[in-house]
Amino acid sequence: MSRISFDALAKAIATVRAIDVKQKEQLADELSRTQPSLFGSFLVQTRLGVSLEKMEFLLDILFVCFQAMKESGLPWPLITEDDLDLQAKLFSTIARFGDDLSENLRTRSMLQYIEAHPEKELLAYVQVETANWLNRIVPEESDKYVMLAAWNFVNCIAFVSMKTPKSVRQEKPSIR
Numbered sequence: 174m175s176r177i178s179f180d181a182l183a184k185a186i187a188t189v190r191a192i193d194v195k196q197k198e199q200l201a202d203e204l205s206r207t208q209p210s211l212f213g214s215f216l217v218q219t220r221l222g223v224s225l226e227k228m229e230f231l232l233d234i235l236f237v238c239f240q241a242m243k244e245s246g247l248p249w250p251l252i253t254e255d256d257l258d259l260q261a262k263l264f265s266t267i268a269r270f271g272d273d274l275s276e277n278l279r280t281r282s283m284l285q286y287i288e289a290h291p292e293k294e295l296l297a298y299v300q301v302e303t304a305n306w307l308n309r310i311v312p313e314e315s316d317k318y319v320m321l322a323a324w325n326f327v328n329c330i331a332f333v334s335m336k337t338p339k340s341v342r343q344e345k346p347s348i349r
Contacts, residue, residue: 174291175291175292175293175294175295176245176247176291176292176335177241177242177244177245177292177294177295177330178245178294179294180244181241181244181245181246182237182241182244182294182295182298184240184241184244185237185238185240185241185243185244186237186298188240188244189233189236189237189240197236200236200239200240201232201236203239204235204236204239207251208239208242208249208251208252210251210252210253210254210256210257211235211238211239211252211257211326211329212235213254214257214322214325214326215228215231215232215235215322218231218315218318218319218322221315221318222313222314222315222318223315223316223318223319224313224315227310227313227315227316227319228319230302230306230319231319231322231323233302234299234302234303234323234326235326237298238295238299238326238327238330241295241330242330247335249330249333249335250333250334250335250336252329252330252333256329256332256333257325257329260325260328260329260332261321261325263328264321264324264325264328265321267286270282271283290331291331291332292327292330292331295327295330295331296327296331299323299324299326299327302323303320303323307320
């Protein structure tokens with residue numbers, strides 16, 4: 174079940190597209206305070222050889238993801254480095270599994286993965302934006318890191334455990 178509605182995602186996209194540089198700086202500050210590991214997984218891209226131009230694309234994806242979390246109205250837990258590592262490993266395993274399949278089975282497997290994904294709208298947005306980005310750029314080896322990071326943002330958001338508040342247990346008065 175999606176926690177980020179289509180409306181929340183649409184508002185997030187519109188908001189991020191409309192903000193100026195100063196507002197993007199403020200959003201980056203808020204992101205680094207409230208979801209430092211997500212922001213850190215963006216920042217580490219420079220160490221992987223990703224150009225600043227390509228990092229700008231990834232930052233916009235991250236901004237939309239983060240703004241969508243905010244627009245959902247839910248109290249999002251901290252996404253940790255462990256969450257990022259786990260989702261990266263899971264996605265990598267799924268991708269490697271597909272390497273051994275025929276093209277028909279690989280397509281069916283990917284469609285099944287997408288169909289079962291808890292944040293279909295957010296995943297679809299990232300897929301479309303990434304495909305459009307790939308059509309505009311001069312390909313480089315480091316592009317795979319950008320794509321993996323974008324998918325990892327979505328998967329961390331989709332699969333992070335939302336702790337439900339413990340209901341206040343009312344004690345019955347004791348009869349003596």
